[in-house]
Amino acid sequence: MTYEPKNLRVVGTRPIRHDGADKVTGRANYASDFTLPGMLWGRVLRSPHAHTRVISINTDKARALPGVKAVITGADLTLPPPGITQAGESAINTQHLAKNLLARDKVFYDGHPVAAVAAISEAIAQQALGLIEVVYEVLPHVIDVDEAMRDDAPLLHDDLFTEGVEPKPEKPSNIAKRIFVGKGDIAKGFAEADIVIERSFTTKAVHQGYIEPQGVVANYAEDGQAMVWCSSQGQFLIRDLCITMLGMEASSLKVIPAEIGGGFGGKTTVYLEPLALMLSKAAGRPVKLTMTRGEVLRATGPHSGSSMTAKIGAMKDGTITTAEVVIKFQAGAFPGSPVGAAVMFCSAPYDIPNLSITGYDVVVNIPKIHAYRAPGAPNGAFAFETVLDELARELKMDPIDFRAKNSAVEGSKSPYGPTHGPIGGIECLSSAKNHPHYKANLGPNQGRGVASGFWINIGGQSAATVVVNRDGTISLVEGCPDIGGTRASLAMMCAEVLGIVAEKVRPSIVDTTAIAFNDVTGGSRVTFATGIAVVQATEDAVRQMRERAAKMWDIEVDQVGWRDGAAQELNGNRSLTISQIAQKAAKTGGQIMGHASINAHGAGPSLTTHLCDVEVDRETGKITILRYTTFQDAGKAVHPSYVEGQMQGGAAQGIGWALNEEYIHDAQGRLENAGFLDYRMPVASDLPMIDAVIIEVPNPNHPFGVRGVGEAPIVPPLAAIANAIYDATGVRMRDLPFSPPKVLAALEAAGKAKANG
Amino acid sequence: MAKSHVSTTVNGDPVEFLCDAPETMLDVLRNTLGLTGTKEGCGTGDCGACSIIVDGRVVCGCLMLAVEATGKQVTTIEGIGAPDRLHPVQQAFLEDAALQCGFCTPGFIVAAKALLDRNPDPSETEIRYWLAGNLCRCTGYDKIVRAVQHAAAEMKGQPA
Numbered sequence A: 001m002t003y004e005p006k007n008l009r010v011v012g013t014r015p016i017r018h019d020g021a022d023k024v025t026g027r028a029n030y031a032s033d034f035t036l037p038g039m040l041w042g043r044v045l046r047s048p049h050a051h052t053r054v055i056s057i058n059t060d061k062a063r064a065l066p067g068v069k070a071v072i073t074g075a076d077l078t079l080p081p082p083g084i085t086q087a088g089e090s091a092i093n094t095q096h097l098a099k100n101l102l103a104r105d106k107v108f109y110d111g112h113p114v115a116a117v118a119a120i121s122e123a124i125a126q127q128a129l130g131l132i133e134v135v136y137e138v139l140p141h142v143i144d145v146d147e148a149m150r151d152d153a154p155l156l157h158d159d160l161f162t163e164g165v166e167p168k169p170e171k172p173s174n175i176a177k178r179i180f181v182g183k184g185d186i187a188k189g190f191a192e193a194d195i196v197i198e199r200s201f202t203t204k205a206v207h208q209g210y211i212e213p214q215g216v217v218a219n220y221a222e223d224g225q226a227m228v229w230c231s232s233q234g235q236f237l238i239r240d241l242c243i244t245m246l247g248m249e250a251s252s253l254k255v256i257p258a259e260i261g262g263g264f265g266g267k268t269t270v271y272l273e274p275l276a277l278m279l280s281k282a283a284g285r286p287v288k289l290t291m292t293r294g295e296v297l298r299a300t301g302p303h304s305g306s307s308m309t310a311k312i313g314a315m316k317d318g319t320i321t322t323a324e325v326v327i328k329f330q331a332g333a334f335p336g337s338p339v340g341a342a343v344m345f346c347s348a349p350y351d352i353p354n355l356s357i358t359g360y361d362v363v364v365n366i367p368k369i370h371a372y373r374a375p376g377a378p379n380g381a382f383a384f385e386t387v388l389d390e391l392a393r394e395l396k397m398d399p400i401d402f403r404a405k406n407s408a409v410e411g412s413k414s415p416y417g418p419t420h421g422p423i424g425g426i427e428c429l430s431s432a433k434n435h436p437h438y439k440a441n442l443g444p445n446q447g448r449g450v451a452s453g454f455w456i457n458i459g460g461q462s463a464a465t466v467v468v469n470r471d472g473t474i475s476l477v478e479g480c481p482d483i484g485g486t487r488a489s490l491a492m493m494c495a496e497v498l499g500i501v502a503e504k505v506r507p508s509i510v511d512t513t514a515i516a517f518n519d520v521t522g523g524s525r526v527t528f529a530t531g532i533a534v535v536q537a538t539e540d541a542v543r544q545m546r547e548r549a550a551k552m553w554d555i556e557v558d559q560v561g562w563r564d565g566a567a568q569e570l571n572g573n574r575s576l577t578i579s580q581i582a583q584k585a586a587k588t589g590g591q592i593m594g595h596a597s598i599n600a601h602g603a604g605p606s607l608t609t610h611l612c613d614v615e616v617d618r619e620t621g622k623i624t625i626l627r628y629t630t631f632q633d634a635g636k637a638v639h640p641s642y643v644e645g646q647m648q649g650g651a652a653q654g655i656g657w658a659l660n661e662e663y664i665h666d667a668q669g670r671l672e673n674a675g676f677l678d679y680r681m682p683v684a685s686d687l688p689m690i691d692a693v694i695i696e697v698p699n700p701n702h703p704f705g706v707r708g709v710g711e712a713p714i715v716p717p718l719a720a721i722a723n724a725i726y727d728a729t730g731v732r733m734r735d736l737p738f739s740p741p742k743v744l745a746a747l748e749a750a751g752k753a754k755a756n757g
Numbered sequence B: 001m002a003k004s005h006v007s008t009t010v011n012g013d014p015v016e017f018l019c020d021a022p023e024t025m026l027d028v029l030r031n032t033l034g035l036t037g038t039k040e041g042c043g044t045g046d047c048g049a050c051s052i053i054v055d056g057r058v059v060c061g062c063l064m065l066a067v068e069a070t071g072k073q074v075t076t077i078e079g080i081g082a083p084d085r086l087h088p089v090q091q092a093f094l095e096d097a098a099l100q101c102g103f104c105t106p107g108f109i110v111a112a113k114a115l116l117d118r119n120p121d122p123s124e125t126e127i128r129y130w131l132a133g134n135l136c137r138c139t140g141y142d143k144i145v146r147a148v149q150h151a152a153a154e155m156k157g158q159p160a
C-alpha cells in the first residue's frame, strides 16, 4: 500500500484508549492474574554457580515430599532438531533454547534453571527445591567481553568455532561470529581527513526492566490438547517455541495472550512456558509458574555489555571522510547478541563514503542476551556519537551543523545496503537547532549534549479481521499484544477508513486459534504492519458493504461510493449507513467480515535527535538531568500521545542506562544486584519533564505514512549525556554507567592531570 | 503450623481470611481474596506496583504481613472510583495517556490518590518525590506527573 495525503479526521487525534478503563481500575488481567480450578504452583531450581558441569541431580527426596506432584530436569526435555525460529528482530536457535530452559550437562550462568517442581502450594514447591540434590563441578568463568576473547579464557562451548573468518579456525573459542560492514577505502578516507580521532568505550550488561515479571498458567490435557495463558510480545511465537520444545502440533496448543506489563524485546522468547507445560503434563493438572524479580534479573535476557573502538576522520570543512569501528558484544551463555545492529546502524544517520565496521559476538557466563529496544544500536551510537562530538569541537563547528552536513538523506546509500527513501534526519536536526531548548542559558557546572540515532524498523506478518455488527459498530480482531496503545492506533485507522469515530471500533487481541499467524509486537512494527493489515481488512469490509448497498438499491456496485460511514449513491442522493446495511446482511448474502493477512515490507527507518542538559555535582559526582528534548520522525503520528509516550519512555530508559544501570558480578560470577534496590532504574524524582517533538516525514509505504516509533528513542541518550557531561566539566566519560563514584573519580583524575600539567 | 484468622475491612467491606504467618497482604489480596488489581513487580518494596492504602497511609502490600491487617481499613485499586464515575486520578490517567503497558498503573493511581487526599495542591517536585517509590519503565513519568497535576486541578474545581 502506498501513502496518499488525505484529510484525516481520526488519525492524528487523541481519543481515550480502548483498554484504558480496564487498566486504571485493576480489571486488566496480566500473566499471573489468571487462576484455574485445581491449579498447582511451580518453582524453578537455579544454579548458584556461573559455570559448572552438572555431575548428577537426585530428585527422590523432593518427589517424596507430600504435596509435590511433578519434578522435571533437563533429562525430561528431549533436545529438539536443530532449527531457527524468527522472533521479531532476533533469531532463536531451538537447541540453545532447550539448553537454556533446563541445563543439561553444563550450567552457563548464575540462575540457569536445573530443575522445576509443581506442588499444591508455592510454599511446598519452594520446600521441594531445597530437597533436590545437585552435584556440581565448578569451572572457571568469564564475563567481561574482552577477557572472553583471549586465547586463555575459560571456554564455554568446546564445539564453538568462529563463523565469518577465513580460514575456519582450528580451535574452538568464545567468539561465535565475526561480522563486517564496509564500503569505499578507509585508508584513502583517513588520508583525506584533516583530523582523525580514535577512542575506546565500554558498556555493562543492562536489563529491559519491564515491571511485570514473567508468569504463566499452563494446562495440558490427557488427549494432548493444551492451553497456555501468559504475557508475551507474541502469542504465536510462544506457541511455536513451545510446540518445538515439546514436539506438539500447532493446533494442539492454544496460547491466550494476557495483558503484558512491559517487554521491550525481553518477552520475545520463552523461559517458563515449556516448563509449565511439562509440569502440567506430568501432574495432570494446571500449573502456574511465575518469576520473582531476582529470577528475572538473574535468568532472563539482559542486553549485551560491550567494548568498542571508533576512529573517525573529517576534513576542515566538516565533511566526514571515513569511519573505522570495532564492536564486541557479550552474547551471554549462547551465541546470538544483537551486535549486527550496532555494526549496521552506528553510522547510519550519516552518509560516509568509506566505512569499515567489524562486530564480534562473544559468549560469556551471563544469561543468553535477549533483545532490548533497538537491540544493539544504543551501544554503537554511544561510541560513534561521542567521537562526533569531539570532532565537532576540534573543528569548532556547532554539533548540530556538523551532523546536518553529513546527514543521510533521501537517495543516500545506507551502510547496510539499501538506498534510503524519504527520511527525517535533517528535519530532526533543524527542529532541534531552532528549539528554545538549544538556546536556553546554562549555569556553572551545567552542560548541553546532542546526539542522533537511527533505527531501521521492521514490517512482517500481520492479520486482521473487521466484523461489521448489526448496530453499526465494528469488532476489530487482531493478533499483536498491545504494550503501549496499539489497540487505539489500529482502531483509529479502521475508523478513519470507515469514516466513523474511533469509539465505534472495538479492538480485540485474540488467541492463537482465532486468527492467522502474526509476528511479534516488536521491531516497532505493529502500527506500521498490522496497521496496513487493518486498513486492508477495513477496505475489504467497505467493498462488501458497497456491494450490499448496490444490491439493496438494485444498481451496479461502481455506482456506489463510500463516505462518512455510509454507502453513497454516486448519481443520486440515497445513502445507507453501516447499521442499515448490516441489518439487511442476512438477506443480501450473509454477515459482513473483512479480512487481510499480509507480510508488510517497506517500514521506513526512524531518525531522531536528542538534546540533553545536565548539571554535575562536583562534590558527589551526581548527574542531574535538567532538560531533555527528543525530536523524532514518526512518519505520521496516529495517536500523538502514545507516540510522545514512546519517545519519553525510550529516553528515560536510555537515561537510566547512562547514569546507573549495570550488571554487577562478584568474583564467583554471581549477580550481586538482582533486585530493583541495587539495579537502579530511574524514578520520577530522577527526571525532568521530557519534551517530545514529533516530526512527520511520511513513509511512502504506509497508507497514512506511518513509521515505527518505539525503538529509536533509546538510541541517543547514552552519547547525549556523555557529551553534556563534557560540556559541563571538560571531562570525557567513555565507560558506562556514569554513576556518581565514577564521575567523581573522573573529575578528580582530570583535576590532578591539570594540576600536574 | 496453624493458620491465623484475620478480620479486616477491604474497600469498605468486612472481610475475614485465614493466612500463614509469613504470607503478605499482597499474597492474600491476590491469591485468597481474588483482588488481582494490585500487582507484584518485585516483592521487596522497591517498585510500588503493590501500593495499597492502609488507614490512610500508602503501604507496599508486599512488605505488610497479612496478619497486620487485623482491624485496619484497607483500600486497593478496586476500591477507587465508583461504578458510575472513575476517580479524577483515573480519568486524568486516561485523558493524558499516562499509561502504556498499564502494569504500574494501579500502584500509581493508589499512591497519587493518597497524595491528593493529603495535599490537594502539590508542586511538580512534590509529586515526583511522592511517587518516587513507584517504578514505571514505559512512560518516563512525564505524562504520569501531568495527569496527577490535571487531577489535582479537577478536584479543586469540584465542590466537595
Ligand code: FES
Residues within 6 Å of the ligand: B039, B040, B041, B042, B043, B044, B045, B046, B047, B048, B049, B050, B051, B060, B061, B062, B063
Ligand atoms: S511488589 Fe511491592 S514494592 Fe514491588
Ligand code: FES
Residues within 6 Å of the ligand: A211, A261, A262, B098, B099, B100, B101, B102, B103, B104, B105, B135, B136, B137, B138, B139
Ligand atoms: S506503563 Fe508500563 S510500567 Fe508503567
